[in-house]
Amino acid sequence: MEQEKYLVFLNHINRDKPNDFRKINVKECPFCNREKLVNIIDKSGPFILLKNKYPTLEDTYQLVLIETYTCDTDMGEYDVEYMDKLIRFGVKHWLKLEEDNTYKSVIFYKNHGPHSGGSLKHPHMQIVGLKNIDYKLNVKDEYFEGIEIYKSENCLVNLSNKPINGFTEFNIIINDDLYALNELSYNIRKVVHYVLNNYFVKCDSFNIFFYHWKQRIICKITPRFTTSPLLLGYGIKQVSSIEHDIADKLRTMYFQ
Incomplete structure (x- = not known):
């Protein structure tokens, strides 16, 4: 069995990193001020992919995907065409970096809100090449199984009944031929809007995680x-007693 590996967090770099939520080192939004951006890799309309100015993870290649021109929106408010173009742009660069043998694996994810682990409000995503860690070693098929909410010929949406970390995790699954990328983006938008506006308790934060797993593209x-102390201290995961109600509400509001 391969020994567990840890990423090293570089505190000396993090000290200078701006943080909107903690009001640290923020005079103006660095992503709104586009003329000062450097190390740009690609642009497409409002979307910019660039090297992360604060690469806080050792032995990685960190990229930031800026989603919008301004701070005052969120993914649940994007129109269908905008969302489709964003996800295509991000997935293209994620899968392209996967082809580079420099990295054992490449992760693609999004933080939104004060409880998400993110530091800037401006909508953005991140792509990170991991030189020494293969995230797929920590993945199991059961993490992507659950209560069916929506199913078409090319796309499945469900609510995990064996989540990675507990409570509520929605999965959106397509094949990696990318034929259904428009359905993936459309359904991501629906679930994000539900989480921020119609979840059973008030929610201002979420994460999105992408997986390239067994010829599928999966979005969780x-x-x-606040993270459960049972998970932090004992690794004990929990699921909600109203998971079927959560699935039914999402299905009724967004998929009928």
Whole structure:
């Protein structure tokens, strides 16, 4: 069995990193001020992919995907065409970096809100090449199984009944031929809007995690709150007693 590996967090770099939520080192939004951006890799309309100015993870290649021109919106408010173009742009660069043998694996994810682990409000995503860690060693098929909410010929949406970290995790699954990328983006938008506006408790934060797993592209959307002490201290995961109600509400509001 391969020994567990840890990423090293570089505190000396993090000291200078701006943080909107903690009001640290923030005079103006660095992503709104586009003329000062450097190390740009690609642009497409409002979308910019660039090297992360604060690469806080050792032995990684960190990229930031800026989603919008301004701070005052969120993914649940994007129109269908905008969302489709964003996800295509991000997935293209994620899968392209996966082809580089420099990295054992490449992760693609999004933080949104004060409880998500993010530091800037401006909508953005991140792509990180991991030189020494293969995230797929920590993945199991059961993490992407659950209560069916929506199913078409090319796309499945469900609520995990064996989540990675507990409570609510929504999965959106397509094949990696990318034929259904428009359905993936459309359904991500629906679930994000539900989480921020119609979840059973008030929620201002979420994470999105992408997986390239067994010829599938999988997107996991997780509402975020204070992490359970049972998970932190004992690795004990929990699921909600109203998971079927959560699935039914999402299905009724967004998929009928």
